[in-house]
Amino acid sequence: MKVATPKVLPEGRSPVGAGLSLSGVTKTFGHRHERVEALRSLSLETGEGSFVALLGPSGCGKSTVLRMIAGLENPTSGRISVHGDSPLAVRGRHQMGVAFQDPALLPWRSVESNIRLPFEVAGRPADDALVDGLIDLVGLRGFEKARPGQLSGGMRQRVAIARALVLEPVLLLLDEPFGALDEMTRQRMNVELQRIWMKQATTTLLVTHSISEAVFLADRVVVLSPRPGRIVEDFHVPFGRPRGVELLSSLDFHQACDHLSTVLFSSIGGLGENGPG
């Protein structure tokens, strides 16, 4: 059932390997009595500079995958490497950018100062020109001095994205960064995220439960089964970049989404009409 299509790659990027590598990763939470097997024997290789989306029903372990790659959790068994290194090593070199569902802005800092935070953590002098450029890139010109409390949800997420990019990371991890936004804002944010990403072309893993978001943004969509999460589909998205809003109403786009939707439904095993979002 796989839609076999040649992957359109920007120049100079290898399709497989050298990016993110998970081999036989299993994760079990809890202790003897209350064990939860979140992931079972997950293996995945992504290319350096590729954009991979992780799609799956709620609770299937998507966030757990991401948190393990970020080094926030340890796998129960299996190995994870990023560009051939351990997650902790990448983190220690301050080469990781993250944006989670909660933008986690520090409320007492201005927009500018929140974006500058990674420099302070890394103990490097802040690159003001870069911060300034990112503010433009995420469309927050005029709000540099605003505090998070004065911003809308979408604006806060854009600050979080800018902050994730400011150290020019080799790895970008996004966990439903637009999950809390309405459909319209979300779509706009997706277009912006793609534009930003194309400038830096970082190895990226996006966790989402939105099929259209995954198809719109990613080079590859990996679908997980319900818990314990296993890969049930590895789908190469056949669209070139940049992708515009008009793609959303194209037949190809709908076919791709329909296909993934079928995969998801059959993996869930007949939940009826209440499909995944």
Added chain:
Amino acid sequence: MIQALGVSARIPVSRQLRRHARSVGLAAVLLVVWELLAVTVFSGRFVVPTPTSVAGTAWANHFFYTDLVVTLNISWKGWLIGNGAALLLAAVSLIVPATESALITLGVATYCVPTIAVGPLLVVVYGPTGAKIAMSALSVLFVTLVAAVTGLRAAPRATLEMVTVMGGGRWKQLVKVRARASLPMLASGMSISAPAAILGTMIGDYLGGAKGLGVIMLQAQQQLAVSRTWSIAAVSTVVCGLAFAATMAIARRVSAGVEPALDSAIHPTPLRRGLAGVAIGAARVVAVVLFGLVMWEILVRSSGLSSYFVKSPLDVWQYCVSGPGSATHRSELIHGLIRTASDAGLGWLAGTVAAVLAAGILIVAPTLAAAVMPFVIVMRSVPLIAMTPLIGLVFGRGLLGVTLIAAMVTFVPSLVTIVEGLRSAPAAATDLIECLGGRRLTTLVKVRMPFAMPALFAAAKISMPGAILGSVLAEWLITGHGIGHAMAYDVISSNFSNLWASIAVILVMSLVLYFFVGSIETGIRRRVHAA
């Protein structure tokens, strides 16, 4: 400060045992160190006995059984009355919101008033035993009131709105939703108030009586019976810890199944900012103060008590400001107050700095924290102020004793509150710093400390009056200076005008500190939780 106890309700027993094993090990080590110090460094100075001799004395005296029973018998009544009054006040403040600030101020006043100084007056009104019950109740009221008000407010807004939509009023909301939602918070409040009730009774004992832990502790201190003083202190400590643990166990069972309210569910009533806000705040304080003075005057007039003991606000005003000799009275009062305030301030500062440093270390070293925190939680239920005779015995009658009491009274509760504040930083923010390659120290400085600022001020709000009270008690019992000593002298010499004036001055100073620091706390809290 109260949420600290919501710990570990669902952790498996085996893990709890293992965790406690570490703390028990640490306790054993500390006891051995104490024993060694007592026979080496402190040997021959007769101030620090060995733990074995302390235990031996307690054993030989049957754990002061008869006095213990007397104290407990008074304490449970005080606990019941104090908690009942607190719950009543909390319910009224919710149903009639206009009364809230006055009632809360009343609660704060019961906390700030130097219990030992009102004791002699309570004896006149209620008799010796009644006075101790009243003092015990006074020590409880504030703790439970704060817990109840916070708990009742923590009810989820959506559920409250459901009741409104169904046509229910404030009363229905209180009965159907708030009462239940407040249970976890209330449970911790009532548990902390169990040792507080014993503290109140012991302070009452210092005024006299035939039996009671406080009575015999003071006697032992005055007779320089070192081992005996220590063992009474140890027995009191254990009893307070047990009272706390037992209440907690019952309260946990009762409130099981109710999720503790999240901070985010608490919606503070919005304050006006700027000059208008300050003006409204000031007007409110003035109104509350006036209300308090009028109530005081009415109570005095209607009580039928001799004006020899009981002074009205007008009497105090005449004594300090307009009457004959008022200039002398005033300068004496101010002199004593400055002395007390500087001793208390020094101790408070030392206690706070130590608490901040200790909290930082505990956060950066979680393994250490796991072993130490249970001690700190237990320490909090030790009535430190009631240990004053012990401090007097060990550190003598000088400045050090007073400062040390103030520092200890500040340190333990502040440590708990600050650690909790440091831990309250959202996981998303601390995860972020980790992902950016920051160390624990970076997380502490960049994220946890700013998020803990409200907790720091919340701690200060409570510990500043606490330090003053501790100093007053220490001055009353062990040193020969300050406003506390002056008041003890007033009682002996029946100078009730000066006693009332002193209480008023201490109360005003403590209340001003409480509300001033509290307003800083509110401001910072808004800033920190703005997003």
